[in-house]
Amino acid sequence: MTWQPNKLEQERLEKAQQLSAQQVELYPARVARTHSANAAIQAFEAQEATGDTVSVIVCGRIRRINLKGKISFMHIEDESGRVQLMLRANDLDEKVYDLVKDKLIDMDDFVEAHGTMMRTKAGEVSVQTSALRLLSKSLSPLPVIKQQVNDDGTITEYGEFTDKETRYRQRYADLAVNHEVRQVFVKRAKVISAMRRFLDNEGFLEVETPILQPIYGGAAARPFTTFHNQLEQELYLRISFELYLKRLLVGGYDAVYEIGRDFRNEGVSFKHNPEFTQMEFYKAYTDYRGVMDLVERMVESIALAVNGTTQAQFKGQAIDFTAPWKRITLRDAIRENSGIDYMEYRDAESLTQALHQIGDQVERGQTWGKLVDHLLSKYVEPKLIQPTFLLDYPRDISPFAKRVTYDDFHVERFEIFCAGMEMGNAFTELNDPIDQEQRFMDMKRLYEDEDDEAAPLDEDYLRAMRFGMPPCGGFGMGVDRLTMLLTNQPSIRDVLLYPHLRDEQQ
RNA sequence: GGCCUUGUAGCGCAACGGUAGCGCAGCUGACUUUUAAUCAGUUGGUUGAAGGUUCGAAUCCUUCCAAGGUCACCA
Numbered sequence: 001m002t003w004q005p006n007k008l009e010q011e012r013l014e015k016a017q018q019l020s021a022q023q024v025e026l027y028p029a030r031v032a033r034t035h036s037a038n039a040a041i042q043a044f045e046a047q048e049a050t051g052d053t054v055s056v057i058v059c060g061r062i063r064r065i066n067l068k069g070k071i072s073f074m075h076i077e078d079e080s081g082r083v084q085l086m087l088r089a090n091d092l093d094e095k096v097y098d099l100v101k102d103k104l105i106d107m108d109d110f111v112e113a114h115g116t117m118m119r120t121k122a123g124e125v126s127v128q129t130s131a132l133r134l135l136s137k138s139l140s141p142l143p144v145i146k147q148q149v150n151d152d153g154t155i156t157e158y159g160e161f162t163d164k165e166t167r168y169r170q171r172y173a174d175l176a177v178n179h180e181v182r183q184v185f186v187k188r189a190k191v192i193s194a195m196r197r198f199l200d201n202e203g204f205l206e207v208e209t210p211i212l213q214p215i216y217g218g219a220a221a222r223p224f225t226t227f228h229n230q231l232e233q234e235l236y237l238r239i240s241f242e243l244y245l246k247r248l249l250v251g252g253y254d255a256v257y258e259i260g261r262d263f264r265n266e267g268v269s270f271k272h273n274p275e276f277t278q279m280e281f282y283k284a285y286t287d288y289r290g291v292m293d294l295v296e297r298m299v300e301s302i303a304l305a306v307n308g309t310t311q312a313q314f315k316g317q318a319i320d321f322t323a324p325w326k327r328i329t330l331r332d333a334i335r336e337n338s339g340i341d342y343m344e345y346r347d348a349e350s351l352t353q354a355l356h357q358i359g360d361q362v363e364r365g366q367t368w369g370k371l372v373d374h375l376l377s378k379y380v381e382p383k384l385i386q387p388t389f390l391l392d393y394p395r396d397i398s399p400f401a402k403r404v405t406y407d408d409f410h411v412e413r414f415e416i417f418c419a420g421m422e423m424g425n426a427f428t429e430l431n432d433p434i435d436q437e438q439r440f441m442d443m444k445r446l447y448e449d450e451d452d453e454a455a456p457l458d459e460d461y462l463r464a465m466r467f468g469m470p471p472c473g474g475f476g477m478g479v480d481r482l483t484m485l486l487t488n489q490p491s492i493r494d495v496l497l498y499p500h501l502r503d504e505q506q
Numbered sequence: 507g508g509c510c511u512u513g514u515a516g517c518g519c520a521a522c523g524g525u526a527g528c529g530c531a532g533c534u535g536a537c538u539u540u541u542a543a544u545c546a547g548u549u550g551g552u553u554g555a556a557g558g559u560u561c562g563a564a565u566c567c568u569u570c571c572a573a574g575g576u577c578a579c580c581a
Contacts, residue, residue: 007550008516008532064541071538088538107531121539143517144531146542158542159520159530165573177517220581266580267507373581397581415581425581443581491574502572 005139012139015104017074019137024099026137031112033059038080041125044117054117058083058127059135061176062109064146065100072100073126076111079182084126085113096132108138142177168499172220187306188495192259194305195279195479204255204281209244210238211261215456218400219240221264222288224274235469237263239478241280242400246429247464249284249472256280259479270491271421274500277479284470287402287428288412291473292389295416296323299387306486314419314485317385325387330376331410333390338379342372342394343409369397384417399439400474401427416477419485424477431469433462 005013016026029495035043035056044054060076060083070089075082089097099105114131141162150156161167167174167181175182196206216223218240226235241258248256262278283291303310303321310321335341339358343350348368355371357360362374374396380390392404393413401411412428430436440457483495493499 006516011532047507066540066543067537068540069537071540073540073543075541084541086539090538103533120541124539124541125537141516141531145517146530148542156542158518162518163513163573165513166517168573222580264580267578269580270575273581317512369581393581399581 008141012106012137012141015106016137016139019099019104019134022095022099022104022136024104026134028133028135031059031135031167032057033112036080037076037078037083040083040117040127044119044125047117048119055115056117056127056397057112057114058085059112060110061138062105062107062111065103065107066408067101067103074100074111076113080253084124085115085119085122085129085132086118086126087129087132088312091115091128091130092132099134100132105132105134106138107144108140108142108439110135110138135234142173145177145467162207164493165501168501171497180408184483184487184489184495185497187487190306191302191483191486192277192479194302195298197305198301199257199281202255202294204257205253207245207248207253207256207258208260209238209241209258211263213238213244215458215460217456217458217461219262219264221266224263224265226288239264242474242476243461245282246469246474247278247461249282250467250469250485253282254285254470255281262466269502270493271481271484273480273492275495276492276496278476279479280474280476282429282472282474286471286473287471288391288414288426291426291475292327292414293323293478295426295475296325302482303486312485313488315488315490317419319386319419319485321387325389325416327389327414328389329392330372330390330394331392332440333374333384334375337383338375340375346409367396367434369394381417381422382420385419387416387418387423389416396442398427399443400430400436402430402432416418421481421484422478423481424475426473426475429469429472429474431465431471433465436465437462 010392019026035058037058037060040054040056040058042058047054060078062074063077063082065075066073066077072087074085074087076085076146086450087097087100105111112133113127113129113137114129115129118126118128120126123439144159145161146158148156148158148414161174161177167178175185187285200206212226212228212235214235216236216239219242221239223236226237227233228235234432239262241262245256245258257279259277259279260277265274266272268274283294299321299324300310303312307496312319312321331341331343340354341353342351345354346368348366348371351368351371352362352364352366355375360378362371366374376390384390391414392410393401393415395401395403395409395411398411399411404410404412414426430439440462444457480492480495484490484492487495489495
């Protein structure tokens with residue numbers, strides 16, 4: 001794609017040429033910043049009473065220009081915020097002031113300003129600028145957003161850059177212009193660091209396991225496939241970390257976790273992206289009830305670190321992460337919300353009929369497990385707004401979980417739901433290698449019945465388990481979705497810097 | 507993949523089938539404490555793409571492209 005400058009860009013190219021003709025360096029290498037914008041203002045406010053001079057060199061992108069003849073004002077912005085430059089013809093080299101007056105230095109350029117801090121008549125702390133230097137010439141203008149600071153300190157913005165496609169494709173422009181978008185990704189970083197801090201403090205060891213895997217597993221999803229040329233080996237991008245992490249418990253670690261990227265070759269939606277960030281942990285000598293307590297505390301501590309409160313607003317709903325969260329069995333939740341007790345219909349045929357009786361036209365030929373899952377996602381999931389543990393899932397949709405003690409149909413598994421979304425999944429991990437092998441076989445048969453691609457059987461995982469795996473609980477959580485909740489962003493794309501989009505067409 | 511909605515100047519938006527317009531930005535000029543600065547003037551368009559209907563299409567029809575939403579798929 002070759003660049004076709006539009007009219008505005010053409011004008012800027014001409015300005016760049018004029019600057020070069022005047023021996024002004026467009027992209028100098030050396031910078032001499034002493035203060036961030038915010039630090040400069042703070043330093044002045046700290047000294048204001050004594051009247052001492054505060055000399056600064058500040059750098060940033062020009063976000064506002066107000067030319068007023070022989071005096072001009074600019075706002076420059078760095079990551080810390082904005083600071084105003086007051087530029088007087090008297091204070092500056094004449095040639096430099098002309099660059100400003102002739103608009104050869106204009107909006108979106110990066111500049112370096114030398115000067116002393118002062119307060120203007122209108123009361124704004126500013127840099128009385130004695131020298132101004134271009135740091136980087138902007139050839140493509142950013143969308144213009146004007147800001148008005150209200151009496152109560154809030155900021156009203158005029159002009160918008162809202163087209164979602166352009167914002168996602170050109171995230172750099174989105175970030176440069178939309179301050180609140182920058183804030184979202186600051187919070188995202190805090191989510192991850194708070195999560196890591198919590199787990200480290202709980203004695204977990206952070207590990208890294210392969211992304212390129214010869215056998216994918218740990219979830220039911222289609223993988224992305226790739227190929228290693230030299231080894232002539234087909235490889236898959238991981239769909240979960242589960243099986244590799246649990247092998248480490250065989251190796252003798254008591255508690256491990258990983259935060260990283262999973263890849264699933266499935267549909268894209270407001271809560272699905274082909275690559276997404278997952279956290280999984282596994283902890284020996286506990287079970288899914290122990291995991292519940294841990295997860296409640298973890299999410300509480302993350303919410304506090306990110307927002308200073310365990311309350312959150314998401315899509316206009318108030319969400320309260322304060323522990324303890326509601327706990328209800330899947331069976332009860334489905335019975336309460338659909339009127340169907342799936343334990344009264346223990347095969348696919350009769351459960352399908354029961355669904356038809358309540359007016360649900362599910363297709364015939366689905367497995368019993370899938371029908372239960374359908375009941376969950378259609379009748380229960382949308383109603384679970386506050387964080388809720390749904391416990392005890394049917395065995396044949398949960399191949400890695402240990403049986404409950406009270407019957408043969410259910411396993412010790414929970415999922416967390418919040419704001420109508422699945423947020424996490426946990427088991428009392430199955431550590432019986434004979435039972436595990438049987439479950440793999442059962443799953444394989446189920447998938448073959450459905451003419452679906454069978455999940456490959458991971459012999460090495462069974463080999464590991466045969467050495468003995470301690471009883472343990474495991475947990476996985478979508479970091480992107482948690483970030484959505486804590487930043488009140490309605491789509492996963494809004495918490496991913498570079499969400500997946502189709503190829504840009506010429 | 508199905509259905510619904512959208513696509514007009516750099517950005518945000520108007521225009522009944524009848525001359526494509528407004529605000530901001532841009533450009534020219536004025537202004538030494540402005541802050542959505544103000545004032546005067548002014549440039550900018552193959553209306554997402556390609557066909558079709560019509561005397562006449564941004565507007566109606568068809569196909570395609572892209573995005574958003576929704577459903578399906580997604581333990």
